[in-house]
Amino acid sequence: FSYKKGSEEIPKIAEVCQHLTAMGHDVLMLQPDDDGKVAQEYLEKIREGGVLLSVCSSDYAESDGTDYNSYFELKFAYDNEIPVWPLRMQNIYPPIPAWGSKNSKDPSGDGPAMIALAIGSRSKSLQYLDCRGKTALEIAEAISKDLEKPKP
DSSP states (O other): OBTTTTOOOHHHHHHHHHHHHHOOOOOOOOOOTTTTTHHHHHHHHHHTTEEEEEEEOOOOOOOSSSSSSSSHHHHHHHTTTTOOEEESSSSOOOOOOOGGGGTOOOTTTTHHHHHHHHHHSSSSSOOEEETOOOOHHHHHHHHHHHHHSSOO
């Protein structure tokens, strides 16, 4: 799972992870105190054969000036042709990460550009899963169902 640090969606997604693990899926979710080394290990494991589940809050992929954040994770997936599955968590979609005068850590708008490339309407990402109003179990069941589908 990839999410913006501090997102209000984290507790729900942590519960989704627990359900998916109980269903037999190998799930990776960084904890707030994990460092960049752990993040890199997770991304490398996903590159070996996985999917990046992007927890799309309204400001997902906003650069926060750190080496590892949701922008970095989404860019890594895009650059390495890792399938990205957006999870639409809020009404604003696609996400609109702050940039320019609203975010000094992203003066040129890298976050919005990555959103357009990686999960925008012309991207190769999977169609988003609408998670609005769903329980953690319902989200986990929907993810599990699609993960178990045979690959073309």
